[in-house]
Amino acid sequence: MKIGIFANPAKPAAASTLAEFCAVARELGVRLVACDPNTARLAPTARQVAPARFGASIDLLVSLGGDGTVLQAVRALNGAKAPILGINLGNLGFLTSVPDTQAVAALRALVAGAYQTATYPLLEARVLRGPRRRQIVRARALNDIVMGWGTSPRATMIEVEVDRQPVASFVCDGLIVATPIGSTGHALSAGGPILHRETPALVIEPICPHTLSNRPLVLPHDRLITLRAADSRKRLLLSVDGQSHGWLENGDQLEIRKAKETVRFVHLPGYSWFKLLSQKLHWRGSSADPK
Numbered sequence: 001m002k003i004g005i006f007a008n009p010a011k012p013a014a015a016s017t018l019a020e021f022c023a024v025a026r027e028l029g030v031r032l033v034a035c036d037p038n039t040a041r042l043a044p045t046a047r048q049v050a051p052a053r054f055g056a057s058i059d060l061l062v063s064l065g066g067d068g069t070v071l072q073a074v075r076a077l078n079g080a081k082a083p084i085l086g087i088n089l090g091n092l093g094f095l096t097s098v099p100d101t102q103a104v105a106a107l108r109a110l111v112a113g114a115y116q117t118a119t120y121p122l123l124e125a126r127v128l129r130g131p132r133r134r135q136i137v138r139a140r141a142l143n144d145i146v147m148g149w150g151t152s153p154r155a156t157m158i159e160v161e162v163d164r165q166p167v168a169s170f171v172c173d174g175l176i177v178a179t180p181i182g183s184t185g186h187a188l189s190a191g192g193p194i195l196h197r198e199t200p201a202l203v204i205e206p207i208c209p210h211t212l213s214n215r216p217l218v219l220p221h222d223r224l225i226t227l228r229a230a231d232s233r234k235r236l237l238l239s240v241d242g243q244s245h246g247w248l249e250n251g252d253q254l255e256i257r258k259a260k261e262t263v264r265f266v267h268l269p270g271y272s273w274f275k276l277l278s279q280k281l282h283w284r285g286s287s288a289d290p291k
Contacts, residue, residue, distance in 0.1 A: 004058035008065030011089035055080025083264035143182030148174015
């Protein structure tokens with residue numbers, strides 16, 4: 001079995017967790033593969049390959065860090081089919097379902113085949129510029145695509161279309177288009193709804209809209225969403241899964257649609273999305289026994 005590893009070396013538990021993980025992998029006859037030099041430095045027994053060959057070189061990918069590390073691991077796969085297991089080395093995350101104290105137990109479960117996988121869609125973002133609509137950016141997202149912030153503190157105007165039909169012109173600080181997985185990230189902090197991960201939908205969420213009538217919009221996930229920066233006084237930043245993809249100018253067209261590629265996640269026995277949600281959001285029920 002060939003397991004890829006992708007770690008965040010800045011996490012305090014990274015070195016010790018990886019050392020133990022590598023030792024047990026050797027005992028189990030598992031071959032570890034890394035493409036990131038920082039990960040390879042913490043795991044000298046792993047075979048290091050070029051990033052372009054990484055996805056095709058592994059059967060499964062283990063991410064050690066937080067949610068940001070998982071998103072980096074998704075980018076490292078670059079559309080390859082290997083499923084991902086997130087091991088959490090910090091605060092509880094929505095994409096990392098296994099604590100670092102259970103890393104070895106998780107490895108044994110993977111080798112034994114005691115796991116299930118779930119497949120989730122990705123989004124594709126394209127930025128088109130100029131009268132000839134020249135493509136200047138193309139990227140994929142698991143969580144969200146954000147048009148916002150910018151070069152001044154003033155609000156901006158973003159025009160929204162769905163399947164080429166006008167929806168609205170939002171006066172706001174920015175706008176988020178999120179997947180169900182991303183609905184518990186930036187979109188949630190902006191006041192958006194929580195979507196179950198299996199919901200075939202997208203969320204359009206204005207950031208600090210300048211009217212109380214603006215609310216999140218939930219759409220089927222097979223729609224084409226078009227956003228346009230319509231304010232010549234301000235340039236906006238494009239963020240895809242938390243990574244900057246440059247500045248958007250007045251008239252630029254951002255097209256967002258469901259990507260052809262998908263990503264798979266590993267779920268070990270006992271995994272519960274609702275339990276994870278309850279822990280992360282500190283939901284509490286009544287502790288009193290019903291009479």
